[in-house]
Amino acid sequence: MKYFKIIFILGLVGIFNPSCTKELDLDDDTQLKIEKQGKLEKLDLLFDLAFNDPEKAEVDFENFLQTELITETQNFLSDPDVNNKYTLTKLAIQLNVDHSKALASLDKKSLFNIYKKMYEVDLSNRTLWGSIPEQLKQGEQLKKFEAKMTEIGDSYKKVIAEFKEKSQVDAAITEIDWWGGIFAYKPDFSKFYSGSFSFKLNKDKSWDYDSFFFIPAIPKIGALAGAQEEKEFNPELLLSPLQYEVYGDRIFFHFHIKNNYDYESQSGKLERVWNYEYKYVLKDGTLVLSEPRILNYMFPALISIGYDDPVFKTNYLEPFMGFEKDIVLSAM
Incomplete structure (x- = not known):
């Protein structure tokens, strides 16, 4: 019994003394x-x-x-x-x-x-x-x-x-009905572009739409997305009200258009945005728009191109588009 107690005590020491324990393998x-x-x-x-x-x-x-x-x-x-x-x-x-x-x-x-x-x-x-x-x-x-x-x-x-x-409003271009047209074609006459601008800019930065020609967004060479066009635009498709902005000598137009794609007829397009920026100047009673920049975003395609892009002249060949020339709008 005496030896049993000694063995039991030594066993307890071994349990509670870390130095006597063996690491777990x-x-x-x-x-x-x-x-x-x-x-x-x-x-x-x-x-x-x-x-x-x-x-x-x-x-x-x-x-x-x-x-x-x-x-x-x-x-x-x-x-x-x-x-x-x-x-x-x-x-x-x-x-x-x-x-x-x-x-x-x-x-x-x-x-x-x-x-x-x-x-x-x-x-x-x-x-x-x-x-x-x-x-x-x-x-x-x-x-x-x-x-x-x-x-x-x-x-x-x-x-x-x-x-x-x-941003401020240029009163000199507001409350006037502006109208003008644009005509362009491919060198081989395989495609024509004919569009008109007819609108009135209001002092609250809204504008009354009658017609607005969407210059096509032609991507840079090698882009995954092809050229984008907006035909037969209907203001009822807008997701936000028509507004314009003026800053410096630039005027900016923004169009946010809802998804109107019809899977059965495969017509229409997905939700998209068009932005246009022009340099503008009043000249002899006309509103002259020049130096266009075009932005079209329809996920996952984003096309941005304009007069200041080196490939602009390549993509918009004369007289393919002629969009480097001024767009002259007359007061009605």
Whole structure:
């Protein structure tokens, strides 16, 4: 009995004394699972950091990739769960970093340029969203990603609203019925363009529409999207009221048109936006429009071209369009 007590006491000492315990041996699969969980948790932290400090998140993410996700003995990106989380985190960082850079470099002097940047950002962000793995298109992280997309879109809408609030009206061109026509054709006479302008600009920046020729948006050579035209435009299709803006010697027209595509007849088009900017001047009682810039956005196609684009003369060959020439509108 005496020896039994001694053995029992020694046993207790062995249990509670760490120096006497033997480390737990983990098999390779268990060890790998523990390491994998650590990588997933780190990616979650980097995902959150992307929304608070995107520049730091970008640096930390690259270091994490090179030092922990891919090592000499292990490539954790070969695991589907880690790879999906890696992709989502990378997209979140790009979403936030791109927004920070784009907003900082935004040209706020031209409404045309503001809209162009907004559409470029929207196209990029929607493409990023489409790249999110299907397995992760649910849950709180997706909601956070989508909320940031909405926030980014709202930031551009705010800039546009502030621009419009500050812009002035040129009384000399308002409350007058302006009318004029345009005619152009391909060199081989295979296609003709004939359009008219007939409208009145109001002092509240609205305008009364009778006709407005949508100069076709012809993309740069090699673009995925083909030329876009707006035929038989109906103001009832507008998603926002007709408005114009004047800034400096430029006049800007904006058209946001609803989806009127009919799948059975395969006619109409998806939701789209047309923006036109012209240099304008009053000359001998006429309103002269020149130096056109054209912006057409119908996701996922964005076409931006104008007089200042090197390929403008290539795409709008004389006398194919003749849109480099002035458009002269007379007062009726």
